[in-house]
Amino acid sequence: MTDLLLTGVRAWGFGPAPTDIAVSAGRIAAIGADLPRDGAEVVDGIGCLALPGLVDAHAHIDKTLWGTPWHPHQAGPTLIDKIDNERRVLNTLGLSAEVQSARLLRHMVARGTTHVRTHVDIGPDVGLSHFHGIQAMREAHREWIDVEVVAFPQTGVMIRPGTLDLLEQAVREGAEVVGGLDPVGVDRDPKGQLDGIFAIADRHGCGVDIHLHDRGDLGAVTIDMIVERTRALGLKGKVAISHAFCLGMLDRPRLDGLLDDLVELDIAIMTHAPSGPTPFPPIRLLHDRGVRLFSGSDGVRDTWGPLNTGDMLERAFLLAYRSGFRHDPDIEIALRMATYGGAQVMGAAGYGLAVGAAADLVLVEAETAAEAVAFHPVRRLVLKRGRVAARDGRATMPAAA
Numbered sequence: 001m002t003d004l005l006l007t008g009v010r011a012w013g014f015g016p017a018p019t020d021i022a023v024s025a026g027r028i029a030a031i032g033a034d035l036p037r038d039g040a041e042v043v044d045g046i047g048c049l050a051l052p053g054l055v056d057a058h059a060h061i062d063k064t065l066w067g068t069p070w071h072p073h074q075a076g077p078t079l080i081d082k083i084d085n086e087r088r089v090l091n092t093l094g095l096s097a098e099v100q101s102a103r104l105l106r107h108m109v110a111r112g113t114t115h116v117r118t119h120v121d122i123g124p125d126v127g128l129s130h131f132h133g134i135q136a137m138r139e140a141h142r143e144w145i146d147v148e149v150v151a152f153p154q155t156g157v158m159i160r161p162g163t164l165d166l167l168e169q170a171v172r173e174g175a176e177v178v179g180g181l182d183p184v185g186v187d188r189d190p191k192g193q194l195d196g197i198f199a200i201a202d203r204h205g206c207g208v209d210i211h212l213h214d215r216g217d218l219g220a221v222t223i224d225m226i227v228e229r230t231r232a233l234g235l236k237g238k239v240a241i242s243h244a245f246c247l248g249m250l251d252r253p254r255l256d257g258l259l260d261d262l263v264e265l266d267i268a269i270m271t272h273a274p275s276g277p278t279p280f281p282p283i284r285l286l287h288d289r290g291v292r293l294f295s296g297s298d299g300v301r302d303t304w305g306p307l308n309t310g311d312m313l314e315r316a317f318l319l320a321y322r323s324g325f326r327h328d329p330d331i332e333i334a335l336r337m338a339t340y341g342g343a344q345v346m347g348a349a350g351y352g353l354a355v356g357a358a359a360d361l362v363l364v365e366a367e368t369a370a371e372a373v374a375f376h377p378v379r380r381l382v383l384k385r386g387r388v389a390a391r392d393g394r395a396t397m398p399a400a401a
Contacts, residue, residue: 009045053114053360057342058296097133112362119152219246248279294341313376
């Protein structure tokens with residue numbers, strides 16, 4: 001029996017003609033014209049575009065300032081400046097990772113996000129406190145959004161003794177992925193950091209997602225070392241490199257060699273199209289070569305910057321804009337990074353706009369996917385497993401107890 005029937009929508013990938021989507025028991029039961037109503041609740045899609053739930057596969061929701069008074073940006077220009085400033089501000093404000101992440105997630109759901117991979121700070125200064133806060137938030141919101149946790153060493157690994165033990169403890173307690181941070185630029189010990197992180201992944205069967213800001217050949221050599229360990233430990237399809245600025249700076253022969261390795265081992269690349277003159281991976285080239293691509297908001301209104309909004313359609317717009325995309329098929333590459341690409345990296349079972357998939361759906365007023373990216377309009381309806389989570393840009397899901 002159909003529980004909910006969306007009528008007159010334009011389903012992404014099903015052509016321009018309006019169609020219906022039937023939802024039953026939290027899944028897509030049928031997609032087609034003039035589906036029977038069978039006593040279902042009927043929602044007139046008024047020609048809106050239906051997309052699968054948006055996927056923010058690189059966020060830092062434990063450190064957002066969302067819902068607090070405006071905080072002017074104060075950090076210096078370097079990575080270490082930003083880390084040190086973040087620690088000063090968070091220590092001063094004394095915010096709760098559980099409360100802050102819940103505030104931000106309601107906003108993200110209102111903008112159509114149904115899946116999040118979040119990097120959560122782990123280190124000697126905060127221990128597992130951020131991680132435990134996110135665990136509590138995740139459990140309270142599990143009916144409304146899927147959250148995957150990366151145990152992330154924001155302040156470094158080898159330069160902060162005890163961090164590897166804390167990362168492993170977080171994995172034991174439920175973190176699905178172990179993270180790393182600039183093995184050369186921050187730790188000055190790439191072998192030590194990567195050996196330690198990959199050993200955790202090998203022991204526990206978890207994924208790996210490494211922040212790599214180091215540029216030029218310094219970053220390329222780090223990718224070589226990640227490739228070597230991925231191959232040696234049989235971790236094909238379980239490793240991601242986030243940011244990977246260096247891929248936007250290399251000469252073509254060096255880049256081609258790295259892309260061969262990334263494709264062979266199914267190592268995914270995340271870029272959020274960073275602002276200003278920062279280089280970033282050439283999206284179209286990587287896509288054409290078969291590299292798995294995904295994206296995310298990174299930090300949303302935090303001490304690193306005030307401009308990210310947690311809107312993955314806007315993020316797809318920025319990916320397309322910075323890549324110089326104008327043709328619809330190119331713009332859809334950016335949208336796929338904010339949907340299917342992130343879902344694949346997260347291993348989201350039953351994701352997509354297809355019969356039998358989970359009814360995680362977003363309706364936007366647009367005729368095509370490219371128009372949805374270009375204008376990123378208000379989300380008219382957001383469904384999570386067939387239940388209404390947001391309407392007209394506002395979360396309607398109940399507040400967590």
